Structures are given as structure tokens and as C-alpha cells.
Amino acid sequence: MSEPDGEYAASALRPYVITKGRSRPSRNTIGVETLLIAVDPPRDVPVSATREERALVRMCERLLSLVEAAAHLELPVSLVKVLASDLVDSGHLSARSGVPQAVLPDSQLLQEVLDGLRRLR
């Protein structure tokens, strides 16, 4: 395991304080696997931003999934979903692949997954 970057291991209550009482993200297309990256050129976060929001923007200086950012920051995934969603809305982060809206993944995509897995054998 790599060294944790989060100096704050969140308690059960803190997430709801950090997100100002909301437990659901503003957009429902954000999933654990959504790829996040800070916008380029970077935009300064407002002075009112929480340190968790700042830390998330910093973590996403290059491409990373939401769940990886959460793990490195030692923050609960549900909290990071809310923060990421807000930071995408405010134009600080861009989200590259959200939860697919189609019921079934398309066959082209599945084929690419299969090809990739077969190369690992």
C-alpha cells in the first residue's frame, strides 16, 4: 500500500458536515469509476472552499478515478462523490466517463474489454 495522503480519517459524522448536510451528489452520472482531472489551465478554488475540496482538486492534477482519489485522500466514497460533483459543476474538475446511461454495455466496448483481458494472459 502506498502512503496515505489524507491527514484526516473521516469520522462517520464529518462527511455530512463537509457536504453541508447533503449526502447525494448534484449529478447522477458520477460513479465510483468516473475519471476526474482538474481543468487545464487550473482554476483557483474559491476562498470558501473546504480543505477536502482543495485536496480533491490537487489530487486530480492528473487523470484518476473518483474511487482512487477517495482512497488516496482517505475520505469516504460517498463524500467524494458529492464534492466531485460540485467541483465539476463549478468548472474546477472535468469528469471524463460517467455511469453509462445504456442498460447494456455495447458489444464494441465488451469486445475491447475482452481483447484487453486476453492480452494479459
Added chain:
Amino acid sequence: MVSVGSADRYLPDTVQQAVKILVVGAFGVGKTTLVGSVSEIAPLRTEEVMTEASVGVDDLAGMSTKTTTTVAMDFGRITLNSWLVLYLFGTPGQRRFWDLWDGLAEGALGVLVTVDTRRLEDSFDVLEQLELRGLPFAVAVNQFPDSEEYGVEELRTALDLLPETPVVMCDARERAASVDALISLVEYVSNVGTVRVRETAS
């Protein structure tokens, strides 16, 4: 498996799309081992806070009593090609964690169910839940030194699986075996998709 420092934790900038597969199973069946054997990063662990309404608490004030449980979930990553990355999530199969699946399973390619033949009955609930939720799954059977030897068909019957559900023997500690189990799942999902398309077309 190489431990990654913060310098190479990131994905290549060319990656455009992420997909995911859930690895679900009862306690101690080898979920973390399977994820770790195929992951290109040291498996990471994250906590999800789950809020549950307390059962059997009669609250006269009319306020619902909630308890929060922290669920540990570990995951790994495989960069499949320059634009596509696969995430694998090891998720506990016990009933009290099912709510966690809802968010996690949304948009997932499918589920790999890990099964320990010494405790087949531990998997019944999980399999039933997946069927109810309509999530496509394959079964990876992990064998332990003291496991009895079963044939695939015997296990299919014991687990009451559909004839088309893939059942693969898998040593989760072996990368090749874990990759093969994932391949069986994705092949199955591809076929399910084809069948459904044909049905709607006719």
C-alpha cells in the same frame, strides 16, 4: 505486483473510458486475493459510509433512528488499452451490504461471484440477490487445500444455477486463473447482450 508511488498512480492522459466489474462473495472466499492478483496497482481500500434505519427501535418522537456502518471495499485497476481502463471492486456478499451494491453495480459490466466449496450455502443469498436484480454474473470457484473435489456440473446443481451461467475453477492467487475467470464473465455478458438484441429484433 509493483507498489506504486504517488508519481505513477495516475492514468495515462489518453484514457477516455472506465468500466467496472464487481467481485462479490461471502466472508473470506478470496475476493481481495483475486482483485490483487490481476490489478496493476496495489489494491486500494476505501470506506463507504452506509446509513441504515435501525430495526426494532420504537421512536415515540417520530424521528427515525439511523445507524451508520462503515464498509471496507477494496479495488484494483487494469489499464486495458490506451483509452480504456477496468476497475475491479471486491464487495462483501452479506445481506447487510446489499444496499452498497446499488450504487456500485450501476453501469457495471457484470459480477464475478467467488465461491468457496467448503461453504457453498454462504453463496445462496448472494446468487439469489443477483438474479433478483438482473445483474449478469459468472461463478469463480476457489479451491482450498481441504476442499472436497467437485465437478463443475455438480456445483451448478448444488448452487441451482442456470445452464448458461459460467462456472470456472479458479485459484484466485494465480493471475492467469483470475484473468480467465474475468474473461468467462465478459464473454457471457457479450452473449447475453446478443441474445437480448435478437429477441427485441424479432
